[in-house]
Amino acid sequence: MKKSDLRKYAKLVAKVGANIQKGQQVKINASIEQSDFVLLVVEECYKAGASKVSIDWNVDRLTVINYKYQDLETLTKIEDWEIKKLERETELLPARIFISSANPDGLKGVDQAKMMKVRQEVGKVTKKYRDAIDNKHQWTIVAMPGVEWAKKIFPNESNKKAKELLWKAIYKTVRLEGDPIENWKKHSNNIASKNKILNDLNIKTLMYKSANGTDFKVSLTGKTVFGGGYLDTIQGVRYNPNMPTEESYTSPDKYSAEGVVYSTKPLSVMGNLVDNFGFRFEKGKVVEVLGDEFAKETLEKLISIDEGASYLGEVALVPFNSPVNETGILFYNTLFDENACCHLAIGAGFEDTIKDFEKKSPEELKEVGLNDSMIHVDFMIGSADLEITAETFDGKILKIFEHGTWAI
C-alpha cells in the first residue's frame, strides 16, 4: 500500500464520495484498525473546507463484550444528551463517511435475538432523526482492508499479503488508477445514461429467471425512477454514496413481489454469514425463507424486526461482468458484493427514487407505496445465466438482461 495511493484515495473519498462543502462538519465512522487511513481522510476533508471532523471509532470485539455483559435495559437506554445530539445533527447536517473494513464474522458470538431487540428499541427512538436528515446530507461508504476481513477472503495468505491482495482489488474497483477524480466523472455519467435508458422504457414489471430456481417477478409503481452512481442532496450537492458502485436501482411497489428468488452470494447478517438461501414472496411479502436451519433462523429473525422488513425496498440491475465480479473475489461485504451482480433488498425503499421527490410533501411520498422499515438489507441474485424480461406500462415485452448482463 503506497502512501501516495492512500492519499489519492483519501482525497477521492473527501471530494467525490462525500463532496465536503466549505464550512461543513464531517463525521467519520471507522475501525481503530484504520487510523492511518482515517487521518489522511480527515486531512483531505479539512483541505476541502471542513470546519470540524469528528470520528466514531469502531471496535467489534468491544461490541461483543458489551453484548455479553450489558443487560437489555442498559443496551437500549438512550440518554437525553444523546437525543439532544441527534437533534443538533439534524440542524448541522454533517457529511458522513463510513470506512468499512470489518471482519465479516466479527460479531460472531453475539446473542442475535438480543441484538435484534436492541436495534428495534433504539430504532424506535432514532428513526425520526435518521429520516430528518435523509436526502439533506452527503454520505459515502468506502472500504479499506482490515486484516481479518482480508484473511477471510484469502485464508491461505499471510496477513500482509492478504491485505495487499484486498487492497489491489479495492484499488481496481474504486478506479484509483490514473486520475481517480476524472475516472469517477466518466463512470458516474455512464451509470446516469443507463438510468436514462431504463427510465425512458417506463417499465411496469421485471421478470427474473435462472437455472438455480429463481422464478420471480416484481412491479414498479410508475412513480419512481432508476438511479445509481451519484446522488444530489435537496440542497443540490452531488455526492457518491457508494464506492465502488455499479448499479442502476429503484424501489418497487411494496405489494408486488411474487415467486421464488435465490441468493447467489453469501450474506452477512449482523456478523453472521448466511449462504444458499432464498425467499418465496406472495403479494410482496416474504411468506417463506428457503435454506438450511441456520439460514431460516437468522433470516426469519431479520424479517420480523418490523412490518416492512419482510417486503422489498430495492431492485438493482448490475451486469454479472462488472469490475467487482471480474476481480473473481467474494468480498463478504455488501458494498462490493452488491456491485458484483443484480440484487434485491428487503426493508426500506428509497424516497429519492420517487420522481421529483424533493418537491413532494411527506404525505405525497407515502402515497407512492414504497416500503418503509428500520432495516435495508441487500442480497445478491445475479448469475451468469440470469434472464430479466420487462413488461412496460404500454404493454411491450423486452429482454433487459441475457446471460447475466445487459441486453439493452
Place this chain on the structure above:
Amino acid sequence: MKKSDLRKYAKLVAKVGANIQKGQQVKINASIEQSDFVLLVVEECYKAGASKVSIDWNVDRLTVINYKYQDLETLTKIEDWEIKKLERETELLPARIFISSANPDGLKGVDQAKMMKVRQEVGKVTKKYRDAIDNKHQWTIVAMPGVEWAKKIFPNESNKKAKELLWKAIYKTVRLEGDPIENWKKHSNNIASKNKILNDLNIKTLMYKSANGTDFKVSLTGKTVFGGGYLDTIQGVRYNPNMPTEESYTSPDKYSAEGVVYSTKPLSVMGNLVDNFGFRFEKGKVVEVLGDEFAKETLEKLISIDEGASYLGEVALVPFNSPVNETGILFYNTLFDENACCHLAIGAGFEDTIKDFEKKSPEELKEVGLNDSMIHVDFMIGSADLEITAETFDGKILKIFEHGTWAI
C-alpha cells in the same frame, strides 16, 4: 508481554485502581494503540460488576491535525448536548480509568497559545462539572507502553524490545509480581503509616536545600493533612488514583512559597518537553521562570492560564531511592516521574487534603486558603542530596529528608 500478566494488570486496575462497584458505569480514556489491553480492562470491569463501560479513544495525531485546521471558535464551541452529558455524569458518577501511553512529544507542532486558549475557554464552562464530581467518584491513572513512548526512553532499541523494556519497568513499579492485589494492600498501608507520622508532627514549614541551587520554603495551613496511596470517596469507596504511587502529599498555604526551586527532571507541558528550569517564588507566587528561552516561553504561558496557575497546589515527599527511581529510567511521564522523587505542583490544591473535608461546606473549604486553578502540573525537585527541614507549629525544628530520602 505475557497475556496472563496483562490480565493480572487489568484486574488490578479494575479492582484496586478504580475499585468498580456493582451496577456502576465506567469511562475509560485510552489510546487506540492500547485496544488489546483496554478490552481486558473492560472485561475485568464487567466482572467486577460494572453495568456499562464506555471508551473515549485518544489519537494524538488527530489532535495535532484538528488544531492545525480548526479555528478557535470551533475548537472552543461546546454544544448543548455536551453540557447535558456533563450534567448527566454528575448524577451517574461513573468510575474513570485513564490509560496513559502517549508519546511525550506527541503534541509537538500544535500551536501552544491556541491550545492554552482552548483549555482556558473550555475550562470556564466545564470546571463546575469537574468540581461537582470531585471526591464523589473513583478514578485511576495507569500506564501501558506505547511504541513512541517506549522509543523515547529506549531510542536505540527496536520497537518491540523498547516496549518490552518499558513493560518490565511498569511491571516492577506497579508491583505485579506474585499477588498484585495483596501487594497493593501492604503498599497502601505503608504509605498510610508514613502519612500518619507526618501528620502527628504537625508541620508548619518545610525548608528545601540542594546543591543545584534550590533554596526554598513553603508553609502549610495547619488545616490540611498528608495523604497518598489510597483515597476514599465521600460515599466511602476506597480507590488508588495513581498506579504506581509512592508519594505522601499535601496542599500548602497558597501565599507561603518563598525562594528558588529547581526542577531535577524534564517536564512534559502539553506535549513539549521542558528541561533545566526553575521558579522563584515571592509570597506564594511565581515571580520569575528560570531557564532557557524555550522553557521560559512555555512555562510563562502555562502559569498565566489563570490566576491560580502561578501558585503552588501540592507538596509531595518521595524518597530518591523509590522503586520508580530504582528502575534508573526517566519515563518522560508524570505518573512515574512524580513517584521517583520529591515534587511540587503549580495549580489547583486538593480539597481532600483538608481535615474532615467531607464534613465541610464549600465556603469552609474555601476559607482554608488552598490554591484553585484549572491546571495542576507536577514538577520534580528531588535529588540525591536534597535536604528538607521542618518547623512544627509548636516550634520544633527537625530533619525530614537527608541525602534525598526519609530522615524520620
